[in-house]
Amino acid sequence: MVSPALLVAVPLGLAFCVPLVGLASRKAARFVPIVACLFNLIVSLRLIPHAIEQPIVANMGGFTPPFSITLFAGPLGLILSALIALAGFVVSIYAVAYIDKGSTTRYHTLFLLLLVGATGVVLTGDIFNLFVFFEILCISSYALVAYLGDRGGLEAAAKYLIQGAIGSGLLLTGIGLLYGLTGTLNMASIAASVGSIGTVSVFVPMALIIAGLGVEAAIFPLNAWLPDAHSSAPSTISAILSGIAIEVGLYAVVRVVFTMFGASSMLLFLVFLGTLTLLVGEMCAFAQSNVKRMLAYSSIGQIGLILFAISIASSASIAGGLFQLITHTLSKVVLFLAVGYMIYRSGSTEISSLEGIGKRMPVTSMAFVVAAFSLVGLPPFAGFPSKFMIVRAAVAEGGALFLVLVALVLVGTVIEGAYFFRVIQAIFFKKRDEKPARHEAPVAALVPILVVVVLIIALGVYPDAITGALNSAASELLERAHYVRSVLG
């Protein structure tokens, strides 16, 4: 069995190689991220069965925890790292042809480092190490948002950077307080000792850490940066930010709340926050006329839905929430990648300018439709079983409160359906006078899109393929004592 440290070390080493390869040949440098992602995908998928039996704990440097930094490769971490590698793989194939402006070697290095940061966050078992990898993720996303150097991108990057820096300041203050209180940084040993400290003293660092991470996770009052950043970045980066970065932020919040603090009193608050985020995101998305901004707001809505599902904190709801997370990543990757070439061909990001593009780019448009249907939750796509699981789990909680919340979630879904149908209508059913020739996206872009589309359909038809792994990921989150035991022995 390979050490999970390789999941971070090998892509990181390859990322340091990209500029060196780039000195020799700029063309060759574009393929390094593909290799790194493929490696991570294979290793993560091979480790998942082991991790379901027993979480793999790797101690850095050979010291014993809590004195070393540990990597905790449980089912949850490995599923997410496989998802990151998959999305990175698909997007980096697409980027080979799509990214042709600016210093492309720097783009590919930053892109790979962003994925390294995300992988580190989902695997680490140390709160300060989480902060460090979080910064890698954030700083490379600031730089990539500004990559094109146009007005919108620069402004969005500046806003994103300021808000992100405040967030990481809060996070670091929280970590400092927590270290002062517990005398340790290892998440398992914090979890073991947090019960013996006064409630107020624990609440303050927890609030600081959640607020700090919440900026990146785009939870409702902290998400002002997101629509600009996601809509101004190059489409490949929008896909990764939307499909990976905010999910990783959400993972960090969930990990901190569930495993580190075991804060069951926070959960109801997070359920409300999730519902609120969902409704705000979907309503704002409905009001947009720019297709990329619409997708960005839709990401806020989806994050709200995932937060809602996970915070219900029953085994079924967490599994549903994680399934929704996977669905969202796959769908958003397809949507942003498809939209990338649609915008390129039509020359504008307005929804109205996409009219009739279904005739010019039928395959890309069909991929867009599949992903949109999946996000809305229509069968036979992956979004249907995931949304169904969430709704069923929420209703099973019982009580009028959850029925109301489920109703609100369904309202959100209806709004989501409405704005996606509006776009689909523009793409296919609006008539344009002239007869434009067919002009598809290049094959290098279509292949990755179609691979994910096939995955979306396969998961929709046969969801049982991953529900087993998701259930054990859910129990990893719910059983704190088991987490502490497997790290500290």
Added chain:
Amino acid sequence: MRTVFAIVLLAVVGLGIGLALLDVPFGAPKTGIGDYYIEHGREETGAANTVTAVVVGYRAFDTLGEVTVLFVAALGLGAVLAATGGGSEKREVEPASLVLLTGSRFLFPLIMLFGAYVFLHGHLTPGGGFQGGAVVASAFLLLYLGSRGRRVSRTWSTATEALGGLVFVVLGLVGLAVGGGYFLSNFMPTGALNTLLSAGVIPVIYAAIGFKVGSELAGVIHDLVEET
């Protein structure tokens, strides 16, 4: 309006932190992982400087992430400033004074030497790769202030950055291969305490970090100065 809102928000946050701080008394002895590091740091890593033992020994993985953060920022800065190289009119360069010119030529090698000293002695005395790297970068800053003609070659500095990071990762992987299956484990003999050739891989890693940080910070200055 915005200022008032900010102050109210900060007051609430400050009150909460103040309450939590009552449980973290200033200057009192605390029982945490720090005691273990002080007690066992010398024999487990061979570094006389316990802070270095923690930074490059126990928490070397953090440090790997940290050099990556700086790498990301230097690259990102380069990418942002390089994007759409519009009109690149040459800016007028006022000549530096004779004192600065001569001084910078004289001081440059001395500062470089001092920087190398700082990062090579990180396991013995205060200092290390980051401080030494910053000193090296300040030598380049002086070069930019003094002799206007001399420039860092961005190709070479990028290569140094990437190689420094690569050395760190490869040392970690060698540790994984021969050091009992642990990434970043100290596989070299730790030697006698308080000598230059002690603490196993720590001086090697700190030297790599020193070169890397120095070239990254020099590259940041270069990118901003040359930006047109």
Added chain:
Amino acid sequence: MSFLHDYAYYIGAFGLIFIGLLVVLAKHNLIKVIIGLSILDTGINLFLISVGYLRNGTAPIFSRPGLDASGMVDPVPQALVLTAIVIGVAVLALALGIAVRLYREFGTLDLRKIKELRW
């Protein structure tokens, strides 16, 4: 006096954090905001080091034999702050790069005006 003895460093640290956040939240000039971030970082670092302090302690370096290990200050916050300083500098450098580019594109550093100029 004993109040100062106990809280002087905490007051300094949280004073800096407070002022830094105030600059970031209340100012509109981008470079001023970045200065605020730098003050915020310094305050957080000072706070972390204060957490690890031990009264009448010594620096955690065995520079000569015979130093008492029990009287040393906690090395962990120092290691964390080393990391945090470098990360802070990385963010500041990138932010300044973006500010320089923004000025070239918009001709102003005022965040309100930049918003108006857009499209």
Added chain:
Amino acid sequence: MIIVVSLLVLVMLAAAVAALVFRDLLSAVIASCLVSLIASLLFFLLHAPDVAMAEASIGAALITAVFVIAIRRTKRYEE
């Protein structure tokens, strides 16, 4: 000792306030450099010589230089 520390803290906070109110960005940067320098002294008094070195060389010296270069490339006064 405590009087020295209190005075240093006071000067540091005053410098930070100065950085807040100065309209001249160059003066504000110098004030924030002073904040870093005093913080580095305080680190030294807190028995953290490693951090003091890092703060003095990176936080006070280099980043101030980068700020000054950036201000030269943009505008000196806040409007």
